[in-house]
Amino acid sequence: MMKMNSVLSQGRRLSSAMLKRFSSAATHSVELYQYEVCPxxxxxxxxxxxxxxxxxxxxxxxxSKKELAFSEYKKVPLxxxxxxxxxxxxxxxxLVRGWKTKEKPSADELKWRDWANQKLVVCLPPNxxxxxxxxWDSFKYISQNNKFGLAQSLYVRSVGSVFMRMMKGRxxxxxxxxxxxxxxxxxxxxxxxxxxxxxKFQAGEDKPGVxxxxxxxxxxxxxxxxxxxxxxxxxxxxxWYTNVEEAVGESSRTAIN
Numbered sequence: 001m002m003k004m005n006s007v008l009s010q011g012r013r014l015s016s017a018m019l020k021r022f023s024s025a026a027t028h029s030v031e032l033y034q035y036e037v038c039p040x041x042x043x044x045x046x047x048x049x050x051x052x053x054x055x056x057x058x059x060x061x062x063x064s065k066k067e068l069a070f071s072e073y074k075k076v077p078l079x080x081x082x083x084x085x086x087x088x089x090x091x092x093x094x095l096v097r098g099w100k101t102k103e104k105p106s107a108d109e110l111k112w113r114d115w116a117n118q119k120l121v122v123c124l125p126p127n128x129x130x131x132x133x134x135x136w137d138s139f140k141y142i143s144q145n146n147k148f149g150l151a152q153s154l155y156v157r158s159v160g161s162v163f164m165r166m167m168k169g170r171x172x173x174x175x176x177x178x179x180x181x182x183x184x185x186x187x188x189x190x191x192x193x194x195x196x197x198x199x200k201f202q203a204g205e206d207k208p209g210v211x212x213x214x215x216x217x218x219x220x221x222x223x224x225x226x227x228x229x230x231x232x233x234x235x236x237x238x239x240w241y242t243n244v245e246e247a248v249g250e251s252s253r254t255a256i257n
Contacts, residue, residue, distance in 0.1 A: 030048065030081050032077055032092075033058045033060050035059070035062060036057075039217065039218040044092040045057075047093045049248050049253075050247065051096055055252065062142075077092060093214070112211035117214070119187060123187055126183075129165045130227075132165050185230075196240055201247075213244070216248070
């Protein structure tokens with residue numbers, strides 16, 4: 001197996017020395033191995049879009065993962081940046097952010113990003129795969145990607161949607177979720193009341209911070225499916241989402257492979 005130089009995140013954040021080493025170059029080559037609907041991948045993409053860092057994506061087959069054959073790490077997101085591997089979405093976010101600003105995220109921003117990682121994201125799969133039609137719908141991105149071909153895309157979509165629907169009960173039990181829609185709405189209420197507190201962004205009135213980009217990315221990963229529409233029924237969340245969407249602007253993705 002071919003090995004490349006790796007940068008493995010420690011505690012989901014890169015060291016200041018590693019950030020400095022990466023920041024020394026004026027431009028960077030960024031290739032993101034991902035699932036298009038992965039909320040952690042979407043956090044990284046939202047950050048690169050916001051800071052206008054060009055990047056390409058490689059769609060990974062969720063069953064075979066053959067696109068990750070070059071790496072010992074078999075999860076997404078995996079970013080190959082200037083020939084080095086950077087894993088875990090927070091590490092990718094922090095690295096990209098460090099290229100563009102010296103301003104450190106506040107403790108409150110990091111607290112709410114951790115909340116998104118630990119609370120919000122685990123509630124999304126039971127909602128996305130709450131029944132077989134919605135589970136099938138959530139895997140439509142496979143059919144929309146021409147790289148897999150018709151037969152392979154139908155196979156991956158069928159197996160993936162059925163398997164994730166079967167896993168729904170186990171995921172809910174593991175995380176203490178009794179009713180997926182109610183639990184999701186309760187989390188949105190927490191975000192609106194305790195994180196936003198009437199502000200334009202969680203980070204304040206001026207611009208989105210790391211927590212804003214994280215939660216925005218997670219929600220954006222569900223665009224086009226019923227769970228996203230359900231989230232947008234929350235007036236405060238919908239208005240905040242629109243604010244972040246306008247701040248992020250157009251995608252800086254240059255290629256989809």
